[in-house]
Amino acid sequence: MNLVQSSHEIIDHASEVRLRIRAASMSELLAEAGRALAKLQLRESGGTPVPKRRDIEVSASDSAALLAEWLNELIFLSETEAWVPVQFEVTRATETSAKVRASGMSLDRVSGLVKAATLHGLRVDGIPGGLEGEVILDV
Amino acid sequence: MTTETIRSSYPVRVVSPLVREIPVTSRADMQVPVRIYADDELWSQIASDRSVEQCVNVATLPGVTGHVYAMPDVHEGYGFPVGGVAATRAKDGVISPGGVGYDINCGVRLLGSGLQLDEARAKLEPVVHDLSRSIPSGPGRNPRLDLRAEELDQVLDRGCRFMVECGLAAAEDLETIEAEGSLPGAEARQVSSKAKQRGHHQLGTIGSGNHFVEVQVVDQVFEPDTAEAYGLRQGQLTVLIHTGSRGLGHQVCTDYVRQMDQVMALYRISLPDRQLACAPLESPPGQAYFGAMCAAANFAWANRQAITESARAVFRRAFGDAGRLRVVYDVAHNIAKLEEHGGALLCVHRKGATRAFGPANRETPERYRAVGQPVFIPGSMGTASYVLAGNDAALDLSFGSTCHGAGRAMSRGEAKRARTGAEVRRELEDKGIIVRCPSSGELAEEAPSAYKDVERVVDVVHRAGLARKVVRLRPVGVIKG
Numbered sequence: 273m274n275l276v277q278s279s280h281e282i283i284d285h286a287s288e289v290r291l292r293i294r295a296a297s298m299s300e301l302l303a304e305a306g307r308a309l310a311k312l313q314l315r316e317s318g319g320t321p322v323p324k325r326r327d328i329e330v331s332a333s334d335s336a337a338l339l340a341e342w343l344n345e346l347i348f349l350s351e352t353e354a355w356v357p358v359q360f361e362v363t364r365a366t367e368t369s370a371k372v373r374a375s376g377m378s379l380d381r382v383s384g385l386v387k388a389a390t391l392h393g394l395r396v397d398g399i400p401g402g403l404e405g406e407v408i409l410d411v
Numbered sequence: 412m413t414t415e416t417i418r419s420s421y422p423v424r425v426v427s428p429l430v431r432e433i434p435v436t437s438r439a440d441m442q443v444p445v446r447i448y449a450d451d452e453l454w455s456q457i458a459s460d461r462s463v464e465q466c467v468n469v470a471t472l473p474g475v476t477g478h479v480y481a482m483p484d485v486h487e488g489y490g491f492p493v494g495g496v497a498a499t500r501a502k503d504g505v506i507s508p509g510g511v512g513y514d515i516n517c518g519v520r521l522l523g524s525g526l527q528l529d530e531a532r533a534k535l536e537p538v539v540h541d542l543s544r545s546i547p548s549g550p551g552r553n554p555r556l557d558l559r560a561e562e563l564d565q566v567l568d569r570g571c572r573f574m575v576e577c578g579l580a581a582a583e584d585l586e587t588i589e590a591e592g593s594l595p596g597a598e599a600r601q602v603s604s605k606a607k608q609r610g611h612h613q614l615g616t617i618g619s620g621n622h623f624v625e626v627q628v629v630d631q632v633f634e635p636d637t638a639e640a641y642g643l644r645q646g647q648l649t650v651l652i653h654t655g656s657r658g659l660g661h662q663v664c665t666d667y668v669r670q671m672d673q674v675m676a677l678y679r680i681s682l683p684d685r686q687l688a689c690a691p692l693e694s695p696p697g698q699a700y701f702g703a704m705c706a707a708a709n710f711a712w713a714n715r716q717a718i719t720e721s722a723r724a725v726f727r728r729a730f731g732d733a734g735r736l737r738v739v740y741d742v743a744h745n746i747a748k749l750e751e752h753g754g755a756l757l758c759v760h761r762k763g764a765t766r767a768f769g770p771a772n773r774e775t776p777e778r779y780r781a782v783g784q785p786v787f788i789p790g791s792m793g794t795a796s797y798v799l800a801g802n803d804a805a806l807d808l809s810f811g812s813t814c815h816g817a818g819r820a821m822s823r824g825e826a827k828r829a830r831t832g833a834e835v836r837r838e839l840e841d842k843g844i845i846v847r848c849p850s851s852g853e854l855a856e857e858a859p860s861a862y863k864d865v866e867r868v869v870d871v872v873h874r875a876g877l878a879r880k881v882v883r884l885r886p887v888g889v890i891k892g
Contacts, residue, residue, distance in 0.1 A: 282824075284822035284823070284824040284825060285487070285822055286460050286461075286462075286486050286487035286488070286819060286822055287486060287487065287488060287493060287819045287822070287823075288488075288489060288823075289823070315852060332669075333672070333673055337669070337672065340669075341669070344665050344669075348605055348608075348609065348662065351550065351609055351658050352608050352609055352658075385549075385550035385619050387513050387514070387620075387658075387661040388513045388661050388664065388665050389665075390489040390490070390509075390513075390668075390686050391489075391490075391509075391668060391672060391685035391686040391688065392488075392489030392490050392509075392684060392685065392686035393489070393684075394685060394686075408489050410489070410513045410661070411620065411823070
């Protein structure tokens with residue numbers, strides 16, 4: 273069986289943004305979710321690549337909650353440090369925890385700020401060749 | 412009485428031309444019926460998204476009582492719909508962070524000036540420009556108001572009372588702020604360090620999304636005596652502030668949704684939507700969230716107060732003493748409050764819904780006891796906003812609640828595909844509205860066409876007896892978050 277290529281879709285929601293991610297593994301799912309969030313966060317503002325790297329660890333009760341927890345951690349960092357991670361090296365990922373080395377862009381002003389990853393409709397399911405996750409972001 | 416079927420397949424009982432009901436028998440896990448306030452046109456919009464199903468999900472919360480209500484501006488959210496009201500019994504019911512939302516105490520404050528539009532017109536453009544320079548918008552920080560840790564804790568614990576001590580509020584301002592801008596149950600210690608990190612430099616900022624500061628003019632008076640009681644008159648210049656608790660509130664919600672999601676099994680609670688995560692109000696996690704939520708609400712009131720002070724400075728520079736701005740009222744529309752209804756203490760969740768207490772309620776400010784509390788329903792950017800007055804009858808109709816705005820009719824993506832930011836800016840300027848917005852994309856997302864017709868929404872509120880129309884406000888300057 274062919275493994276799923278990492279991809280994401282940003283889907284309309286009545287008032288928020290729905291993110292659908294597909295990837296071959298939990299590691300790649302988290303990395304792809306991080307890249308999708310960066311696209312939303314950077315939007316018009318672009319940014320300046322900075323050498324800063326950061327190790328991020330998250331844990332949760334299940335794989336879907338881990339996806340939300342991961343995105344919420346990235347949202348926290350982008351708001352408090354005006355730094356949007358765009359590249360991810362997942363050094364460890366299970367269904368309930370992950371350790372990631374991230375590097376990213378420094379911003380003067382974060383545009384298109386996402387406020388939170390919600391638990392509404394949150395899921396990570398197995399699909400042929402990988403995983404599919406879905407999360408609604410409060411924007 | 413007739414019945415209808417909607418997309419979500421629940422039976423709908425038509426109680427009256429403006430009230431529809433989803434009976435409690437519609438789904439096995441419902442504890443109470445759902446009531447929706449809408450005319451036929453709004454109902455067709457409401458029935459086209461998932462807001463009714465979300466109301467039905469809310470009707471399954473343990474301890475929920477009476478009805479779950481959907482206001483005429485209701486639209487699909489996550490967990491609770493936006494424009495939803497649900498009350499749970501304080502003694503054995505739950506509290507749900509999702510029932511308040513991420514922007515805790517997002518709300519609206521109206522400031523009345525002593526100026527008529529005609530006498531201020533020549534200075535309007537520089538005033539709007541000065542407001543946009545003085546009040547940080549977008550997801551930015553406030554470089555002029557970075558709080559030390561102990562000051563932030565005081566804001567969280569005491570809200571606007573602390574702002575008075577800091578010289579950032581007049582004592583009389585508190586008289587016309589819901590709960591005097593200071594909820595007694597607030598506990599700064601229940602707010603995480605992450606939330607405090609997000610909030611400590613955000614006091615006095617608008618934020619992004621649909622938040623704004625508008626300069627408006629009273630262009631129609633419906634109830635002259637009540638308008639006079641509120642200090643409003645035809646042609647008067649006003650300032651409307653719409654914002655909330657910023658990143659601090661968002662993080663409080665994130666923290667406690669996660670915590671409650673993890674503890675629900677302990678309390679044997681099972682729900683159809685994970686975002687409705689909750690715990691008994693009287694339980695340790697319920698009490699911790701209540702303390703943190705009240706603290707975030709205090710932060711939001713202090714935020715609108717700090718913005719008020721910035722606006723006052725701008726008006727003083729431009730108009731001297733004539734530019735004095737008085738707080739007409741300040742009201743939350745994302746909050747859970749402990750209130751007595753029908754002799755029982757209830758935890759009333761209002762998400763995208765505004766408290767609308769009448770003259771007889773002791774929480775209505777003293778100076779408005781003859782007419783009821785002011786209620787603000789801002790339209791979409793560039794359209795009219797309304798001031799209404801609370802009715803005593805609304806206690807039985809909606810736990811004393813009404814809607815909070817026009818309500819979205821179009822997703823953000825649809826809105827951007829329909830019109831560019833430049834087109835929206837031109838349309839507003841063609842109407843004589845001065846616009847300041849740093850992002851064209853965000854301007855397009857908040858285009859008037861992306862929202863329901865506020866006139867229709869307000870009309871339903873008025874005709875249903877939830878609140879009474881007092882004045883209409885027309886924008887002349889918009890500072891978009």
